[in-house]
Structures are given as C-alpha cells and as structure tokens.
Amino acid sequence: MSSATSANTKRDRLIESAAVLFHRHGMISTSLADIAKHAEIPIGNVYYYFKTKDELAMAALEKRRRALEEIYTFLDDSLDDPRERLIHVVRFFDKVKEEYARHGCPVYRMIADAGESDKEGVGNAAAGIYGQFVDWAERQFHVLGHGAEARPHALTLLAGIQGAAVMAKSFGNPHIMANEIERLAAWLSALPNKRIFLGKAGAGKRGSPSQDAA
Amino acid sequence: MSSATSANTKRDRLIESAAVLFHRHGMISTSLADIAKHAEIPIGNVYYYFKTKDELAMAALEKRRRALEEIYTFLDDSLDDPRERLIHVVRFFDKVKEEYARHGCPVYRMIADAGESDKEGVGNAAAGIYGQFVDWAERQFHVLGHGAEARPHALTLLAGIQGAAVMAKSFGNPHIMANEIERLAAWLSALPNKRIFLGKAGAGKRGSPSQDAA
Amino acid sequence: MSSATSANTKRDRLIESAAVLFHRHGMISTSLADIAKHAEIPIGNVYYYFKTKDELAMAALEKRRRALEEIYTFLDDSLDDPRERLIHVVRFFDKVKEEYARHGCPVYRMIADAGESDKEGVGNAAAGIYGQFVDWAERQFHVLGHGAEARPHALTLLAGIQGAAVMAKSFGNPHIMANEIERLAAWLSALPNKRIFLGKAGAGKRGSPSQDAA
C-alpha cells in the first residue's frame, strides 16, 4: 500500500486509460498508441508494464472485478436486507445509463471483442465479472429464501440489466434503460421474502442465519 | 426467376459469407480477404460487387431485415392471435440458442462494431433491425389491447431476448438462453387480453374490432 | 467520312470524355472507369475501341491536334496579316482563362503525366501540339520578316502563354492570365513589320527596321 504506490502510478494510468478507451471504441479499435497517448505515457514504456495488449486488458478487467468486489462487500456490510442490496445495485445502473446508451456495457464489449484474442484470457476474465455478479446476487436471493430459484433469479436479474444496456445502446436512448431498471426494481420489490426467521419470532429484522452460499 | 439467380450467385455468396463471419468474429476482425476466401471468390473481385466493406455489411444487414420482414408477415398472416405470434417469435430464438451462446446476437455485434466504421450507415442499419422487431411487437401488443403499454412491452420483450443472448454468450451456455426464453413466453402467456370482443354484444365499450395496423 | 460515322459515335464520346477528364483531374487520376461512365459506355466496351489507356490518350491528343490545325488553317485563310493571326490566337486564350485557372493547360497536363506511361507515345504526342503551334507561329513571324528571330519569337510567345497558364492555375486567378495575354498582344502589336513588299516599291508603311528586343 505504500512501497509500490508511486511506481505504479503509470501502470494505473495505463489501466485506467485502457478501460476508458476499450469501453468507448472497443478493444480491437483501440490501439496501444491510443492508450499510451491518453495515459500520457511514451508508447515504448507501455511494454515495461504489460508484455501484451491482452495482458493490459486483463489488468483492466481485474481492476474492475476488484472494484465490484468491494462494492458487493460494502453492500453486504451496510445493508441488512438482501432485497435492498439488490435494488441498490440495480439502481446503480441508472447512474451510468447515459454512458451505456453511448457505448454499451463495457464488460460485454470485452467479451465480444475477446473472441479474436486470447481464447482463455480476456474473454474469460470479462465473463468472470458477470459470474461474480451472478454469484453475489444468487447469495442475496438465497438469503431471501428463494433456494432453488436463487440462481435463476440472479441470472434473470443480470439478463435484465444487460438487455436494458443492449437496448439503450442500440437505440441510443438512456430512457429505455431507465425503464427496464425500474421494472427490475419493481420485480425485486414484489418478490416474496421466503426466509424463515430463527430466534426472534415474528419481527426479527436482521435474523439472517446462513448468508454465505459461495 | 432463374436467369438472375445464377448471375447473383457470387454476390449472394459474398453476403452470406459476410453475415456468417461477421457473426462469428465480428465485423472488425473479419477481413475482406477472409470473406472472399470463405465465399471462394478472388479478393479483387469483391470490389466489383461492393465498393466498400461497409457496403457489404449493409447488404448483409438488409438481407437479414428482409428475411425478418417476411417472417413477421408470415406470422401475421398465419396466426390469428397476436399473443401466439409473439410467443412464436420468442420461441424461435430457442432454435438458435447454441449459435447465440457461441457468438452472441449477430445484430448487436454489428451495432457494437459499427461505432468504428460508418457512423450513419452500418450502425443505423443494424439498429433498424431491432426497431423493426419492436415496431412489429408493439403492433401485436396493441391488438391485444395494451394501448399505452404496447411499446414498453415491446421494448421489454426485445430487452429480454437480448439479455438472454448476452448471458448465453458470456457464460457460453445456451441453457441460460432457453430459460430466459421460457420466462418470456410465460410472461406473454400470462398477459391479459384486454381487447374487446365483438361477438358478445353489449359488453364492448368501444367496439374497435381489428386495430391491427398492418 | 460517312461509312464509319455512326459507328464512331461511341469512340468519339470516349475521346471527348477522356479529354475533359484528363484535363480536370489529370491522366493518372482519371480511371478508365471514370471515362467510361462519363461517356455512358460500358467499361468492357472501351477496349474494343482502344487497346490501352495510353492509346485513348493519344487519340484525344490527336483530336486536339487536328482541331488546332484547322484553326491555324482557318486563320491563314481568313486573315491577311500574320500579326493579326497571332494576336487572334493569343486572344483566344482569354476565352479559356477560367478553365485554365482551374485546371491549367490541358496539353501540359498530359506532358507532365506522360512521364510514367509510354515514353515515346503520349508525351511526344502532347509536345507535338506545342510544336505545331510553334511551327505555325514561326511561319507568321517569318512572313513578318523576322527571319532569324522567327523561331525564338514563336517560342517566346508560347512560353508567355504557358507562363500565364501556370500562374493562373497556381494562384487560382484567371485575371493574371488575362493580363499576361494583353501584354503579349501588346508586344505583338508593337513588333515591326519588316517584310519587304514586292510590287509596291517604297510603300512600306511604318519603316521601322530592326527593333527586335530579344
């Protein structure tokens, strides 16, 4: 947290620029020269930090994964109700609807573009971010008592968000995404809370027994 | 009906190859040389049929648009119940779920890749295919009596399909798509039919029988 | 003069289009397809009339040469005074000054572009048109009595016109050409008539002997 901080500034700038430009123009159409320029780093220097374009893409994806991880953890810690957590996450996408309407979902961009590069690498890393979401959402549904339906619900939830993103980008209209988001939020709100309360009969607010599903 | 057929064989082969390869590898990563080779046509000859890569892409999209148009028309003609038509269309995607799980939705591929090529051309043409679907679906919901909700429903329907495609491709799993499709079909089945029937005299408030707008 | 007339219509159209487009865009930048389209003739048909692009260029130059020949002959026949003939020709360029200001001299265009094609052919044919002018002008100066200076004068005259054309095109300004033309006309007007009259002894109107200014 301290030793490598200054030295990694350039590395971070590269990752950040890559993330931004890959989202805007796609991974294929973004050249390393573009990224280097955006990050204000001499192109020759890029290769000191990343041996390959794919490696840089992987780093950008990894950074995003970790950021999301923190968000999920934060939600787990700060919100008691899994339903609230889910709604919170869904509503988050309302904040980025303009960007999504312009460029689509950055993760799917990577998945789509990855086909041509490293089979195992970039594509899987990007898909892993979706997997991370689904796993987390599944846990929330699980806690809500939707045992067998937890994973399907989680998948449907992400599908809903991604469908909204596709529509918004295709029609260049963020409102479409906003509408779908509200639909999803309404769905989440209407979902029954099936979980069995343990000790505190009747009213237990935070009686969540076994949340971790993994 | 026959003379022109043979003359256009090469052109058609080119379009078909382009459609296939654009879907598989994306428009950017597919070179004209790839297409020419796939179509077994000398590269230099491609120019005779299409002055530009974008022009070829447009032709491929146009072909798809027309094919879909025919499908919609066929459904309109052969099925009386709009709900049936919608379900039919949704179920159609079940047939292509393996392909979608491998390569995603071909139309969105074009939309995503188009950003880098002709702004007005390819992207709009691809988005137009989605627009075509939404317009048609809206008409179906309209006939079902969902006046104000017709368009939102249509958008939600396509969003559902696209979300399913994104998930299937991201996880390389066609089943996810199948599940989402069933969910959508169930939703369509459960939708109330609000339209007023003619037969039962007296009940209809506004005796508008066939609101079908062609 | 009659048998091949209708059959040569296409040929003539090709030559005419070639002349126009070669002047506008240069010989190199004008494709045979451009010419064919301009002449409204299928490209495959061009080769029936001309085995090669250079051959078409030669035909266009030859047509121009003949047209000029007729003009010179006409002037010789219709004007008695060689000085008048020369002034007439020089003033002719005033009519095309706008075109020259936009595209330069069509003949020099060919000469410049010819370097890359047939060494002996196009370039020589184009230069021949200049030679034709110089020869004719030389004869006029000769008749005016400028024996030894006839050819130098002829060369200076064409140089003056060409210099005017270069300036007009370079600055995109036809007026420059108009000015130079007037300068040349004034020079011609001021040139002494040295020729010795045969019959009428002592009748020389303006007995200015040798003011030749080089």
Add this chain to the structure above:
Amino acid sequence: MSSATSANTKRDRLIESAAVLFHRHGMISTSLADIAKHAEIPIGNVYYYFKTKDELAMAALEKRRRALEEIYTFLDDSLDDPRERLIHVVRFFDKVKEEYARHGCPVYRMIADAGESDKEGVGNAAAGIYGQFVDWAERQFHVLGHGAEARPHALTLLAGIQGAAVMAKSFGNPHIMANEIERLAAWLSALPNKRIFLGKAGAGKRGSPSQDAA
C-alpha cells in the same frame, strides 16, 4: 546543433528523397515504397515520421520554402541593387535548366498533382512558394520605383520563368529555357530605375528612400 542532427537524419533523408522523386515522377506516380527505398528506410518506418503521404509532401515543400527564403534574404543582404538581385535570381534558373528540361518545375508539379490529394494542404503550400517569390520580387520592383507596376512586373517575371520551364520540359530542350532567361535578364536590365536618390537634395519628388518592407 549536433544531437538533433543525427536523430533527424532519416526524416531528412525521407524529405529529400520525396522531393527528388516527386520532381522526377510526380507526386501521384511516386509511391511511398519508392521513397522509402530511395531513402533506404523500411517502408513501415515512414509512418513513424509522416502519418501521411501528403504530410511528407508538405514537409518537402516547407523545406523548399525555407531554403528559398534564405536565398532571398541572402540576396537582400548581399546585393544593394534590387535590379541585381532580380537578375541574380533569374540567372539562378540557368543552373537548373537541364533538370527543368527533364522534369519541369518541381513546384508546379506539386500544384498540378495536388488537385487529387488534399485540397487545402499540398496545393496551397506549393502555390505559397510561388507567392513567396512574387512577394519578394514585388518588393524589389517597388524599391526600383515601379510603384503600381511592381506586382504586375513580379507576376510577369515568374510567368516568364514558368513559361520557360514549360517549354524546356515540353521540348526536352534546356536551351529554350536559357534563351528565355536571357530575355528576362535583358528586360530587367533595360527597366528604368525610377527611384529618387537621397543624396541629391531637392530633386526627390516623394522622398521615399527605402521602401523595402522586409
């Protein structure tokens, strides 16, 4: 003054080769590969120095412009009599008459070829070189006291040179150019010096001694 020299060697070689080949074969007929080969630089490396063929052309023209600028400045500094300066410049073309007889004026080559490339760039840059000459010559004529006639004279002078170049190239004969140059030199020598001398008090009508505008 030395470090940058070696670093720019390749760039300079590229510019020099471009200038030479553009003059010899024209800008259109000279490929970047030709230039690279002539400069002994791998083709792919050209892009590092010039993003575009036009950009390379612009650099070549700019180099020529600067070289001429230095010449004009040198003449202004080393020769007191503007007439001498003008004659000096005109006679300079005698040294390049063989080259001009073979390839014409390199600047006009660019102007003629530029029509097909960048409208604003190359053509204007090339024409600017002529403008630079005319502006300088105009100043000389001005100092000689040819107020209103200064610019026309300047234009006529350049027109004379260019006409000579056109003739020399067209007939492949450097002597023609030599003759025209001498004619121009004679014209300059014969031009009256209208400027008012300072020394002689009382005689100067409009005591404007040195109108030289830099």
Add this chain to the structure above:
DNA sequence: TATGAATGAGGCTTCATTCAT
C-alpha cells in the same frame, strides 16, 4: 526503468486489363 525508433505483416481499396459470352 524508460524511450524513441524500427519493423513487417496485414487491412482496405483502386484499377488497368482480360475473358467469356
């Protein structure tokens, strides 16, 4: 660590010319 320079493969497009009918 850092960096400007180098490089070669490949992409899209153009076109004169040929061919088959």
Add this chain to the structure above:
DNA sequence: AATGAATGAAGCCTCATTCAT
C-alpha cells in the same frame, strides 16, 4: 461489336511488438 464479370498487382495506411540505448 458488345458487355458484365473477373483478376492480380499495387498503393496507402495501421499497428502490435521489438530493439537499442
């Protein structure tokens, strides 16, 4: 005579990656 189609060479430009310092 006529013509749509075919073809290969070549041109300009891009870029991931490597190299020398």
